Amino acid sequence: MAQYSRVSGNVGLITLQNPPVNALSAAVRQGIVDTVKRALGDPEVKSVVICGQNGVFCGGADIREFGTHMTGPPLVPMIHAIEMADKPVVAAIEGVALGGGLELALGCHYRIAHTKAKVGLPEVTLGLLPAAGGTQRLPRLTGLPAAIALITTGRQITTAEALKLSIVDQVTDYSAVDTAVKFAKSVAERSLDGRRVSERPCPCPPDVDALFEAAMQKVRQSARGAIAPVACVQALQAAATMPYALGMQREKELMATLFTSGQARALQYSFFAQRAVGRWSLPSGARWDGSKPRPIRKTAVIGLGTMGRGITVSLAQAGLSVIAVEAQEKPLKEAQQAISGMLQRGAKRRGGAPPLDLITYSANLQAVADVDLVIEAVFEDVALKKQLFQHLSAICKPEAFLCTNTSALDIDLLASQSRHPELVVGMHFFAPAHVMKLLEVVHGSRSSPEAVATAMNLGKQMGKVGVAVGNCHGFVGNRMLKPYLEQGLFLLEEGATPEMVDGALEEFGFAMGLFRMSDLSGIDVGWRVRKGEGLVQPGASVRVRQGRRYSPLGDLLYEQGRFGQKTGRGWYRYDNRHEAKPDPWLNNFLEDYRARHGLAARRIECQEVLERCLYTLINEGFRILEEGIAAGPEDIDVIYVLGYGWPKHRGGPMYYASMVGLIKVLERLEHYLRAHPDVPSLQPCSLLRRLVASGSPPIHKWRKIIKKTQSHL
Numbered sequence: 275m276a277q278y279s280r281v282s283g284n285v286g287l288i289t290l291q292n293p294p295v296n297a298l299s300a301a302v303r304q305g306i307v308d309t310v311k312r313a314l315g316d317p318e319v320k321s322v323v324i325c326g327q328n329g330v331f332c333g334g335a336d337i338r339e340f341g342t343h344m345t346g347p348p349l350v351p352m353i354h355a356i357e358m359a360d361k362p363v364v365a366a367i368e369g370v371a372l373g374g375g376l377e378l379a380l381g382c383h384y385r386i387a388h389t390k391a392k393v394g395l396p397e398v399t400l401g402l403l404p405a406a407g408g409t410q411r412l413p414r415l416t417g418l419p420a421a422i423a424l425i426t427t428g429r430q431i432t433t434a435e436a437l438k439l440s441i442v443d444q445v446t447d448y449s450a451v452d453t454a455v456k457f458a459k460s461v462a463e464r465s466l467d468g469r470r471v472s473e474r475p476c477p478c479p480p481d482v483d484a485l486f487e488a489a490m491q492k493v494r495q496s497a498r499g500a501i502a503p504v505a506c507v508q509a510l511q512a513a514a515t516m517p518y519a520l521g522m523q524r525e526k527e528l529m530a531t532l533f534t535s536g537q538a539r540a541l542q543y544s545f546f547a548q549r550a551v552g553r554w555s556l557p558s559g560a561r562w563d564g565s566k567p568r569p570i571r572k573t574a575v576i577g578l579g580t581m582g583r584g585i586t587v588s589l590a591q592a593g594l595s596v597i598a599v600e601a602q603e604k605p606l607k608e609a610q611q612a613i614s615g616m617l618q619r620g621a622k623r624r625g626g627a628p629p630l631d632l633i634t635y636s637a638n639l640q641a642v643a644d645v646d647l648v649i650e651a652v653f654e655d656v657a658l659k660k661q662l663f664q665h666l667s668a669i670c671k672p673e674a675f676l677c678t679n680t681s682a683l684d685i686d687l688l689a690s691q692s693r694h695p696e697l698v699v700g701m702h703f704f705a706p707a708h709v710m711k712l713l714e715v716v717h718g719s720r721s722s723p724e725a726v727a728t729a730m731n732l733g734k735q736m737g738k739v740g741v742a743v744g745n746c747h748g749f750v751g752n753r754m755l756k757p758y759l760e761q762g763l764f765l766l767e768e769g770a771t772p773e774m775v776d777g778a779l780e781e782f783g784f785a786m787g788l789f790r791m792s793d794l795s796g797i798d799v800g801w802r803v804r805k806g807e808g809l810v811q812p813g814a815s816v817r818v819r820q821g822r823r824y825s826p827l828g829d830l831l832y833e834q835g836r837f838g839q840k841t842g843r844g845w846y847r848y849d850n851r852h853e854a855k856p857d858p859w860l861n862n863f864l865e866d867y868r869a870r871h872g873l874a875a876r877r878i879e880c881q882e883v884l885e886r887c888l889y890t891l892i893n894e895g896f897r898i899l900e901e902g903i904a905a906g907p908e909d910i911d912v913i914y915v916l917g918y919g920w921p922k923h924r925g926g927p928m929y930y931a932s933m934v935g936l937i938k939v940l941e942r943l944e945h946y947l948r949a950h951p952d953v954p955s956l957q958p959c960s961l962l963r964r965l966v967a968s969g970s971p972p973i974h975k976w977r978k979i980i981k982k983t984q985s986h987l
């Protein structure tokens with residue numbers, strides 16, 4: 275778990291060994307204690323280098339140990355012993371030095387890093403804070419502003435940036451280990467005065483109080499309800515105002531408030547869930563480890579609207595050649611300018627040159643004849659997409675994958691237009707497609723495992739988190755959104771206002787409530803979806819459609835030309851494009867509407883808003899699991915956290931249901947169904963009932979119960 279050797283005559287080399295990221299498990303920490311003791315006790319050894327196996331320094335504490343009974347030596351005294359050593363200890367950073375891994379390096383006297391390595395203190399993303407001295411040592415090297423920015427965001431930085439911030443002392447294009455060994459020899463006799471970071475003062479700017487006030491305001495605003503970012507700021511305040519030892523005590527106290535918190539557990543669940551979805555399986559039995567993806571080199575994107583442009587940018591940034599096709603010359607030119615701008619701005623942020631030369635623009639579909647994979651992102655019209663698939667099937671080489679970015683249409687219907695339906699698969703990106711990490715990979719009944727594996731692999735190449743989902747209307751995310759939005763409208767009919775509903779949801783942790791989100795995406799977009807579903811009857815305001823309660827409020831706003839932000843009026847009023855203000859017009863409109871339909875407005879509590887909106891969404895999630903559209907609760911939770919703004923520190927809708935208690939979710943759904951028997955989405959799903967009847971098992975056991983249920987279907 276930590277290997278010791280003597281190299282270059284008198285350098286003690288300690289190599290962390292815990293693949294794949296040399297996480298600081300109990301055994302690794304014990305290994306470090308033993309090998310450091312051995313190196314410092316070896317009279318032949320004049321200096322020490324610590325590195326990681328397989329070109330990775332260390333990915334931090336072993337997250338798999340969290341929530342278990344922690345054994346082995348703690349990090350803080352271990353790192354302190356290294357720092358207080360009387361021989362120089364040099365960290366050789368390759369790959370990553372993250373969390374406790376970077377804190378280990380900060381306890382060393384020098385840090386030599388490879389130019390391609392990344393460093394960071396991502397603990398806040400796991401609901402924690404750097405509790406192995408990171409909040410006290412980092413600001414002593416970088417100063418408070420940089421330390422606040424890095425610790426409250428958990429951002430990883432390049433070693434070039436780390437060099438500028440004095441986090442590392444040297445970067446190299448060569449082996450960081452060899453460089454560190456040479457460096458260690460060169461400093462063997464050098465005094466260690468000034469090399470012990472904890473002994474340095476913490477530089478404080480004159481406006482330190484204002485700095486922390488601004489930092490606290492920023493974290494409270496951006497991380498709505500998350501407690502770890504606040505604790506990070508408090509720990510950094512200790513570094514600025516207390517001696518090191520007291521600051522360490524404060525860091526320990528603050529960590530104690532986080533370590534066992536529900537938010538930390540939820541974030542750690544999310545961390546592993548985002549990795550579990552890569553180990554996908556389909557109802558057919560096809561699995562990630564039994565399906566070989568085909569390498570993709572040449573791609574094409576058909577349709578260069580907002581989504582097509584984002585997909586093109588994402589493909590080019592992943593290093594893939596793209597033929598970008600738009601039927602008309604004018605929009606093609608506009609798209610080319612927009613895409614070039616997006617790539618140039620991206621290059622400024624990411625460093626390097628914009629990959630403009632990877633993209634070829636064409637108005638001729640024949641241009642895609644030789645590509646390996648096509649993603650169509652044309653207008654969401656089934657006839658148009660069907661025709662396009664027919665053309666692509668005739669033009670493209672027989673082995674080309676044909677993918678659709680449709681957000682809800684039937685993959686099987688589109689696949690039936692192709693000569694090779696087994697090579698058709700959905701790749702549902704989320705706007706803005708070059709930013710959002712979520713990708714729903716939708717398998718039709720004839721999609722081959724190779725097609726699914728190829729789409730999932732391409733998504734990974736594009737930096738996406740791919741989730742393999744089944745083919746149904748709305749797939750997973752949009753399907754669950756429907757009852758959520760529906761309840762919001764019903765609540766307006768019953769007396770709520772958009773700001774009241776949104777306030778409750780934003781207090782829960784959503785960055786944007788459902789009405790503000792509707793105004794952003796466009797009330798006209800929602801109207802077109804409902805029209806496609808045969809729910810829109812222009813001019814009618816009857817409140818029953820297809821035998822169930824229906825609210826025409828969105829249709830009526832559409833008919834008034836109130837599309838949301840894009841028209842300056844929607845559920846809110848927008849004097850400037852992005853600032854949503856309650857609109858007196860809407861309140862009058864709702865009063866008239868209720869009067870017209872004999873609806874008596876009543877006082878509605880926030881708890882009811884949350885229960886009706888979230889539990890119907892969760893209930894649809896159980897239906898999706900029961901039907902095998904998603905393989906497990908983790909798939910749904912990853913989709914909602916990454917694609918729909920579900921607050922990260924609440925793990926995801928299904929995780930939240932397991933925390934609230936399935937029996938409570940069931941009881942509340944039954945309560946609301948009794949009050950609203952004409953709303954089928956309130957009917958508790960039979961899988962939910964089965965889970966409750968099985969004693970509400972923990973979420974990691976649901977898959978077994980679902981499989982057992984399906985095996986009897």
Ligand SMILES: CC/C=C\CC(=O)SCCNC(=O)CCNC(=O)[C@H](O)C(C)(C)COP(=O)(O)OP(=O)(O)OC[C@H]1O[C@@H](n2cnc3c(N)ncnc32)[C@H](O)[C@@H]1OP(=O)(O)O
Nearest residue numbers: 294295297333334335336337338372373374396405406549
């Ligand atoms: C007193 C407490 C002091 C300090 C607290 C901490 O240090 S908390 C942990 C801080 N570290 C992190 O948050 C890093 C988390 N990991 C990552 O960011 C990425 O895994 C990493 C290291 C950048 C590598 O990314 P990559 O995409 O290459 O691989 P992937 O993420 O799929 O991970 C590969 C497998 O390794 C597992 N893993 C990664 N990091 C940890 C970890 N810190 N502890 C335990 N396991 C870790 C990950 O789950 C993957 O496992 P697999 O079974 O293959 O899915």
